[in-house]
Amino acid sequence: MIGSLLTPGAPTMLGILGGGQLAKMLAQTAYRMGLHIAVIEHGENSPAGLMTKHEFSQGWNHEGDLENFITCVDIITLENEFIDPAILDRIAERRPVFPSPDTMRLVQDKFIQKETMQKAGIPTPRFCAVDKETDAYDFAESVGYPIVIKTRKFGYDGYGNMTAKRRNEAYRAWMRWGNYEGNDPDQVRPIMAEEFVDFTHELAVMVARNRRGELAIYPCVETIQKDHICHTVIAPARLDESIRKRAQDIAVSAVEAVQGVGGFGVEMFLRSDGTLLYNEIAPRPHNSGHYTIEGCHTSQFENCIRAVLNLPLGSAEQRTPVAVMMNLLGERSGPGIPDSVVAMMQSPHAQLHLYGKKDSRKGRKMGHLTVIGNDIDTTLAEAQRAVDDLVW
Ligand code: ADP
DSSP states (O other): OOOOSSSTTOOOEEEEEOOSHHHHHHHHHHHHTTOEEEEEOBSSSOTTGGGOSOEETBOTTSHHHHHHHHHHOSEEEESOSOSOHHHHHHHHHHSOBSSOHHHHHHHHSHHHHHHHHHHTTOOOOOEEEEOSHHHHHHHHHHHOSOEEEEESSSOBTTBTEEEESSHHHHHHHHHHHOOOTTSOTTTOOOEEEEEOOOEEEEEEEEEEEOTTOOEEEOOOEEEEEETTEEEEEEESOSSOHHHHHHHHHHHHHHHHHTTOOEEEEEEEEEETTSOEEEEEEESSOOGGGTTHHHHBSSOHHHHHHHHHTTOOOOOOOBSSSEEEEEEEEOOSSEESSOSBOTTGGGSSSOEEEEOOOSEEOTTOEEEEEEEEESOHHHHHHHHHHHHHHOBO
16 A cells, blocks of 8 residues: 555545546546545446556456455545445445445435435425336326436436326336336336426536535536536526525535535526426536536545545635536547547637547547636637537
């Protein structure tokens, strides 16, 4: 193990469960802070795995690799919520893990997560578990179509969601995932149903919380999705200060409801009558917080690491009045970097982040870019121009 660099006796080898772009940006920050990293992921040469010689590429389900990873690190965090909490328990017996396995148990299953939030007094869309086919129809009868049917676990970027506008579409969702005789056991997923929220805006707030319960609360941002994937983030959201403040309060309550330690993204819906409804919590750095690298005094990645190490948290305030982040989603099957960045780099303020994924696929998150500025229209236009100027 490597000696302490931050404070005497403090951990310095940070283990990250997962090796994607979130782990990569955590690692970039960790190195700047004098830490070292180890990464465990299923497969070699992940974006973060490429950054360290302590890359364990057979994943956490592989006994030997998991053992070597644990031995190598002082403290562990994660970049995705899909790891089995029973494995996290085993890891936690040997090394501190944040967010904790208990937090992950509350978060990983969207139904349990929403129940937890409801108990904490946080407003959510109406929802129910769908354990048999008629549960979805009964629910739709009480809240009205459309309803959104979601797999309770392992959903991301909308994979695992189906909007049912009528009964036959709810039936289709049940036939796809339902636990009925004749369904392929590999297809079966526990599912839930939610009322369809007719929102005007989707909002998100990043919160970092350390082990002493200290908080760094980021601005409320507007997230714009296409096909259930986040495309653009505007910070702060173009809304009344009072709404933004309420969103921040909900985000803090949500993180406290799961006793979260680390960095968390809390997603919400705003309806035209001004009500806010909780959507979900990500127990890790979040796409809606990438703008914080250039846009805030302390990035979400740095405050996540500080929180995990139980250090004081840095200011989450924006450096400039506006920040815009746009995702670079794969448009083709081919190489993972653009054919040319020359035109894009003529943009004076756009900061390009490429994740170093080998292959591009349609809809895959290949990178993002951020522009910070003083005025929303100019900043948004510059970001859009920079995205358009990339040649793929
Ligand atoms: P994931 O975990 O895949 O990100 P979410 O549950 O956040 O899934 O859903 C992805 C997107 O689907 C949301 O950002 C939103 O645009 C839409 N969505 C999810 N739930 C609802 C709902 N109850 N009503 C309307 N739209 C929804």
